[in-house]
Ligand SMILES: NC(=O)C1=CN([C@@H]2O[C@H](COP(=O)(O)OP(=O)(O)OC[C@H]3O[C@@H](n4cnc5c(N)ncnc54)[C@H](O)[C@@H]3O)[C@@H](O)[C@H]2O)[C@@H](O)CC1
Ligand SMILES: Nc1ncnc2c1ncn2[C@@H]1O[C@H](COP(=O)(O)OP(=O)(O)O)[C@@H](O)[C@H]1O
């Protein structure tokens with residue numbers, strides 16, 4: 001159930017089902033309308049009639065069907081039409097199927113209603129909402145009435161989650177077969193309320209043809225690839241992670257990341273420290289090892305000689321030129337590294353010269369993982385960031401492909417993208433993560449999982465999910481330092497679930 005379907009892919013699922021003779025279009029609509037009516041029965045109190053706002057397309061068709069089922073269940077219903085369905089369509093059949101009162105949308109006012117079903121526009125939303133529809137949506141939003149959206153809140157793009165003009169704020173959305181990216185990407189997600197997934201008789205086998213490449217980031221996506229130590233493991237065979245420390249006044253971020261890499265299961269973690277920061281780092285680490293590194297060559301030989309399998313550069317690192325030297329040296333050499341994570345200053349170092357990173361000589365065994373927040377993304381991919389008509393998923397995929405990297409595009413709706421077009425949207429995040437240093441911990445978890453040999457896309461997805469789960473477990477008052485300590489409980493719960 002973790003596949004996400006764009007509106008086009010959903011229309012294809014619909015067509016494949018109809019062509020296979022499994023169901024006709026109206027039967028799918030009857031099932032969709034039934035699911036909406038069931039949700040309304042559960043959600044709306046029996047006080048006041050239910051207003052069903054119906055558009056001219058199939059979304060409106062679902063609305064008329066739901067309205068009729070609610071009538072048959074004894075509920076008082078009035079449909080408000082935003083335009084007649086075209087003759088011969090399933091939506092027209094649905095309008096005929098409904099035997100109750102229909103009024104013009106222009107006559108709608110929320111006062112006196114017990115709840116609203118929003119069936120104006122769904123997957124077919126083609127332009128910004130205006131006119132009587134926009135007035136009705138604004139009136140519903142101001143009324144505080146409970147609202148169920150059919151498929152998606154009208155005004156929210158199923159593909160990108162963008163609001164086109166104005167959008168209805170729903171308490172719940174009933175969608176069909178699989179969620180759409182717009183249910184998870186902001187700002188759309190904030191308009192959906194609780195998303196119910198209804199089975200309307202489309203078989204899972206249609207996915208074999210559609211082959212969706214975007215997913216909700218759920219453990220099923222990566223659980224099988226999560227490393228677990230072999231019975232004969234020793235510390236270096238479990239994976240050795242190295243984290244570059246910043247200068248003396250800026251060492252905490254790297255230590256947070258190093259601790260996270262260790263709690264993610266790396267058997268050994270070493271902080272690579274400049275000479276001036278050795279004493280302050282030494283005063284703060286116990287299980288984490290420490291190594292003085294003065295030059296990129298020092299770091300490179302350490303990685304090679306001590307079998308470091310993944311490295312992280314960026315948290316609190318400072319100097320852009322040292323960052324570039326270290327990164328380009330590590331990436332170019334055959335040194336046994338299987339992953340290099342760049343965060344924060346490791347990304348900013350390539351501002352105004354991203355082609356130096358993208359065109360760098362690369363050891364093919366080492367996967368690059370970039371973990372930008374919004375601002376860092378813009379520094380590395382300014383043209384992609386400013387493209388107004390791309391979804392966050394499309395932006396992340398394009399950037400991952402250009403950089404030949406796995407990319408974690410952070411935020412309330414973090415998107416993880418691979419250079420082959422796969423993308424996962426994270427949905428278990430919490431604003432508690434908006435605290436200084438939490439990104440450093442995330443980068444450390446990615447590095448720790450890569451060090452253990454987990455494939456990079458899955459490692460990135462797992463890291464984002466467990467990072468958020470750790471925050472949820474801690475609750476209020478969270479600071480970044482608390483996150484690594486929550487990881488053992490997260491791993492235990494995942495092991496039980498798996
Ligand atoms: N694809 C499927 O598998 C199924 C789809 N169903 C329903 O069908 C919906 C999609 O139906 P449609 O493709 O007919 O699309 P919609 O019903 O979402 O809207 C299409 C109509 O509205 C017009 N329109 C779009 N945006 C507008 C705007 N801002 N202002 C004014 N007019 C606008 C379009 O020109 C078109 O006439 C789904 O959201 C879902 O509710 C369900 O019946 C079940 C099965
Ligand atoms: N409102 C939010 N909801 C969910 N996650 C959030 C939110 N704000 C920030 N985060 C997450 O918190 C982390 C912050 O990382 P970052 O911006 O790099 O912070 P820092 O540089 O302080 O470590 C990211 O993983 C991001 O996805």
Ligand SMILES: [K+]
Pocket residue numbers: 059118119120121122149150151152153154
């Ligand atoms: K809708």
